[in-house]
Amino acid sequence: MTEDDAIDVLICGAGAAGLTLAIDLARRGVSFRLIEKMNDPFGGSRGKGIQPRTMEVFEDLGIVDRIAASGAFYPRQREYHGDGSVKDGALFEAGDPIPSEPYGAPLLVPQFLTEGAMRERLAELGHAPEFGCALIAFKQDGQDVTARLANGSEEQTIRARYLVGTDGGRSFVRQALAVGFPGKTLGVRAIVADVTLTGLSRDVWHRFNEGSMEMQISFCPLAETGFFQLQGPVPLEGDIDLSAEGLSALTAERTGCTDIVIQSVSWASAFNMNARLADSYRVGRVFLAGDAAHTHPPTGGQGLNTSVQDAYNLGWKLAAVLSGVPEALLDSYEEERRPIAASMLGLAVRLLEDMKRGEIRRGREVRQLDIAYLGSSLSLEEPKRQARVLAGSRAPDALLKGAAGQPARLFDLFKGPHWTLLGFDMETAGVQPRKGLHIHTIGQGGNLIDSENQFRETYEPAPGDWILVRPDGYVGAVVSQGKLPALETYLHDVGLRAGAVARR
Numbered sequence: 001m002t003e004d005d006a007i008d009v010l011i012c013g014a015g016a017a018g019l020t021l022a023i024d025l026a027r028r029g030v031s032f033r034l035i036e037k038m039n040d041p042f043g044g045s046r047g048k049g050i051q052p053r054t055m056e057v058f059e060d061l062g063i064v065d066r067i068a069a070s071g072a073f074y075p076r077q078r079e080y081h082g083d084g085s086v087k088d089g090a091l092f093e094a095g096d097p098i099p100s101e102p103y104g105a106p107l108l109v110p111q112f113l114t115e116g117a118m119r120e121r122l123a124e125l126g127h128a129p130e131f132g133c134a135l136i137a138f139k140q141d142g143q144d145v146t147a148r149l150a151n152g153s154e155e156q157t158i159r160a161r162y163l164v165g166t167d168g169g170r171s172f173v174r175q176a177l178a179v180g181f182p183g184k185t186l187g188v189r190a191i192v193a194d195v196t197l198t199g200l201s202r203d204v205w206h207r208f209n210e211g212s213m214e215m216q217i218s219f220c221p222l223a224e225t226g227f228f229q230l231q232g233p234v235p236l237e238g239d240i241d242l243s244a245e246g247l248s249a250l251t252a253e254r255t256g257c258t259d260i261v262i263q264s265v266s267w268a269s270a271f272n273m274n275a276r277l278a279d280s281y282r283v284g285r286v287f288l289a290g291d292a293a294h295t296h297p298p299t300g301g302q303g304l305n306t307s308v309q310d311a312y313n314l315g316w317k318l319a320a321v322l323s324g325v326p327e328a329l330l331d332s333y334e335e336e337r338r339p340i341a342a343s344m345l346g347l348a349v350r351l352l353e354d355m356k357r358g359e360i361r362r363g364r365e366v367r368q369l370d371i372a373y374l375g376s377s378l379s380l381e382e383p384k385r386q387a388r389v390l391a392g393s394r395a396p397d398a399l400l401k402g403a404a405g406q407p408a409r410l411f412d413l414f415k416g417p418h419w420t421l422l423g424f425d426m427e428t429a430g431v432q433p434r435k436g437l438h439i440h441t442i443g444q445g446g447n448l449i450d451s452e453n454q455f456r457e458t459y460e461p462a463p464g465d466w467i468l469v470r471p472d473g474y475v476g477a478v479v480s481q482g483k484l485p486a487l488e489t490y491l492h493d494v495g496l497r498a499g500a501v502a503r504r
Ligand SMILES: Cc1cc2nc3c(=O)[nH]c(=O)nc-3n(C[C@H](O)[C@H](O)[C@H](O)COP(=O)(O)OP(=O)(O)OC[C@H]3O[C@@H](n4cnc5c(N)ncnc54)[C@H](O)[C@@H]3O)c2cc1C
Pocket: 012, 013, 014, 015, 016, 017, 018, 035, 036, 037, 038, 042, 046, 047, 048, 049, 050, 111, 133, 134, 135, 136, 166, 167, 168, 169, 171, 172, 192, 271, 289, 290, 291, 292, 298, 300, 301, 302, 303, 304, 305, 306, 307
């Protein structure tokens, strides 16, 4: 057993949440270890829906294009009814990209490919998950968390300033903290399997007997893989044969077609649907994120997305506190993210009820673009205003021009670990440059030109307004020129202090 020097953050679990946090901390230069108890990467497709808000997060993390290239947009669905009739339709309401929302529709990417792209990005940043390494015990004091790790028969004790449990629905970290996980088992058991098969085309999502919990079965083609994702409810009790023969027999029974034959099964699972939310996301120096903090039925395609966005909310706050910002900033993680998970749980359960009736249609609410932290202690508006974009709202994209005439997207200006301050129609600037803050002025005499009024129409600023965008792409503050002292206080409180410029 060895005693190492304390690292900043120990991340327990290298699923989507742990990998997101690791990428974010790596690009901020925070020291961490990302441990994963499995010996190999997870190989299943399960969380395959990537929502538009998550695509924006992935753009910031530098992985959106490689993830999009490894999947596709959702195909249309083909419903086969018991009376032999067939109906084609869209699972989602169409959402075309617009300048303020560049990602209109969700992507369909198997989870193992999403996580693979994340590991690639992490490797570019000089890090990798430690597979075969489990957290088996931990304790904390005012300074550190002391954690015991097991790698095969080897054990190691390490110290970290913070521990984040991104260790999934059965979270060891949550249980060790004795944090309650109330909610309910939804009385639905289902199978999910990645299969190759013959007898079905790959251009649509084939859905048989929607609305019947006894006979429903669906086959979703997973682009770029050759697999279909097979899904269907199964009885609550009893063994399910998840072999190719077993799934072929189930398919024949539910579809009435003996020509649909499962050739191979690369991954399969039978699971009970739960809706549960952790009583607390933080105990001292230990945090919960992702499925460790909330489990959803898969009906809304929300779980992986909510998990990624938990980590994205926590990453910059941990980095800020590790560089000297008061600990209280970390309380805003639970304050902001727990209500979001509560409402996602409500949505996923509602969609499950729709699915039982064969009426599932996913609308704008699943795209996660309207998630906002309006009442958060980090949202400052001086004076209060009436507008679509308020302090706490997601900061929309807009296409502007640089003063030299070149195209300039707001999302390109936001990209990276910094904060962004946008001043609109300023007569005098008045905010000092400082480390970690990028300042741009838009309009009269500014360094950006709102040539098509996209900024003005989306953000609805008044002349002299400052709009401060957080590192995670939410509006932190909207402040008029006359209220600059309030902005200065905010900047100071989040660690953006004037004069904090590195000197040689
Ligand atoms: C059938 C199905 C379909 C789904 N469809 C969707 C969908 O369409 N869209 C969507 O957004 N979500 C979907 N989900 C949910 C999604 O898969 C999860 O929300 C997502 O995987 C959560 O990521 P996570 O990183 O929090 O946890 P996980 O992916 O569960 O990762 C946790 C990791 O922690 C590791 N670990 C656990 N304990 C320890 C320990 N003590 N030490 C070290 N490592 C440990 C585990 O091995 C695991 O790799 C679906 C889920 C299922 C089951």
